[in-house]
Amino acid sequence: MKDHWISNYDWFALKNQLLSNLREFGVDLIGVADARPFTELRERLNQWHDNGWASGFEERDVDLRTEPNRALESGSARSIISIAIAYPSKLLNPPKSELGAYRGVIARSAWGEDYHTVLRDRLQRIRTWLISRVPEAEIVSMVDTGVLSDRAVAERAGIGFSGKNCSIISPSMGSWLYLGELVTNLPFEADIPMLDQCGTCTKCIDACPTGALVGPGQLNAQTCISLITQLKGVLDDDQKKHIGNRLYGCDTCQVVCPYNKGMDWHLHQELEPDPALAKPLLKPLISMSQRVFRDQFGRTAAAWRGNAPIRRNAIIGLGHFRDVTAVPELTRAMNEDARVEIREAAVWALGRIGTDDARDALVNRLASNLEGTEVVMKALQQALATLK
Ligand code: B12
Ligand code: SF4
Ligand code: SF4
Secondary structure: OOOOHHHHHHHHHHHHHHOHHHHHHHHEOOOOOOOOOOHHHHHHHHHHHHOOOOOOOOOOOHHHHHHHHOOOOOOOOEEEEEEEEOOOOOOOOOOOOOOOOOEEEEEEHHHOOOOOHHHHHHHHEEEEHHHHHHOOOOOOOOOOOOOOHHHHHHOOOOOEEEEOOOOEEEEEEEEEEEEEEEEOOOOOOOOOOOOOOOOOOOHHHOOOOOEEEEEEOEEEEEHHHHHHHHHHOOOOOOHHHHOOEEEEOOOOHHHHOOOOOOOOOOOOOHHHHOOHHOOOOHHHHHOHHHHHHHHHHOOOHHHHHOOHHHHHHHHHHHHHHOOOHHHHHHHHHHHHOOOHHHHHHHHHHHHHHOHHHHHHHHHHHHOOOOOOOHHHHHHHHHHHHHOO
């Protein structure tokens, strides 16, 4: 019989050991979900894609996303171990934006070392532990880039409930949590899923700057600022308006959540933020080279889209602050940068700043006839028309 080994183990005792070992594994919450298909999620994902609300970053194959069996070569997944690691929400010595030294904001989930690396390390520790006890174990680990919905797994495993802001919220730890899981062929008993505890609160929906939370637990990712900061290329005026000085990600719908009040976890050295990187000065980012970007942001989760979106967002941030001291750097970016989205954003920012030297720079650029890209030409004309 293929699965004769199952009866050789005391699964109840093994699960208890697994759960009580969480500190040794370096994780903060752990739970077990059964591996049945996620039927409710299937419908929800189909609807999400049909509405055009998906982000484009997630796995598109809904079968793979909702059928844990497909994750294992044997096709017989029996349990999914869900883990959560809590991250800091406050900077101990936050640098301040000052006139001529304005700063941008990196979302908390991208502070410290890239969580993919940290969670993979923890998942590997659990895998090694399991295999040392059950050599027949078949295990596939996932974090973020895996096919399953990390949140749907965590909810089913009782790690937390699914909030109206879409986040998994632990009543004891809040939602500043990274999630990951191990799909296994091990017949652990499942924990009890956690039910919604938002009650009548709607703070996150009310606070979302773009109305991206179209309903409780329903996100139009296309208008979510977190996605917008990560898009490549030129942003439209609405997108520019909403990102403000955010360089990567958006935390608004979690900051306002009552379950996050007082939640600030400093439990993992790797996740400790460098305040100067969590709130970087904007001006040096305008012309940040690839090498400097790799040195500064390369180990963080904000690096995966490359340096152009962060540079573009920094320029937009300077436009929002109307930083007159940035005009020379912005002018250089508008005239010389090889990337269209950087030149376009520089034009927009100079238009917002609107001082005499900013306007002169725009006029000279238009008159030079050197700008060969339509979208930048349009931005130049629009900026000058607005300044008039
Ligand atoms: C694509 C993606 C995004 C997209 C879309 C986000 C979204 N809400 O779907 C964008 C780029 C916008 C994004 C942003 C963020 N993300 Co993201 N993202 C993902 C990714 C890769 C897939 C998410 C997905 O499939 N969404 C599709 C929706 C439909 O499903 P879901 O949210 O996964 O599942 C829930 C719903 O389906 C709901 N549901 C199912 N059936 C039903 C039925 C009813 C009636 C209801 C009401 C709900 C409901 O319950 C499920 C569990 O909560 C996951 C990693 C992964 N592989 O899962 C990370 C992940 C969700 N992201 C994460 C984080 C941290 C963020 C940000 C906070 C980052 C930031 N600071 O900017 C924001 C938060 C934005 C928000 N309000 O959700 C964490 C969430 C951790 C947590 N505590 O919940 C994840 C799990 C990554 C990780 N491994 O830690 N993200
Ligand atoms: S991350 Fe920001 S834009 Fe996206 S849903 Fe939350 S508050 Fe709205
Ligand atoms: S802000 Fe309120 S509604 Fe939104 S997730 Fe938190 S408790 Fe739920």
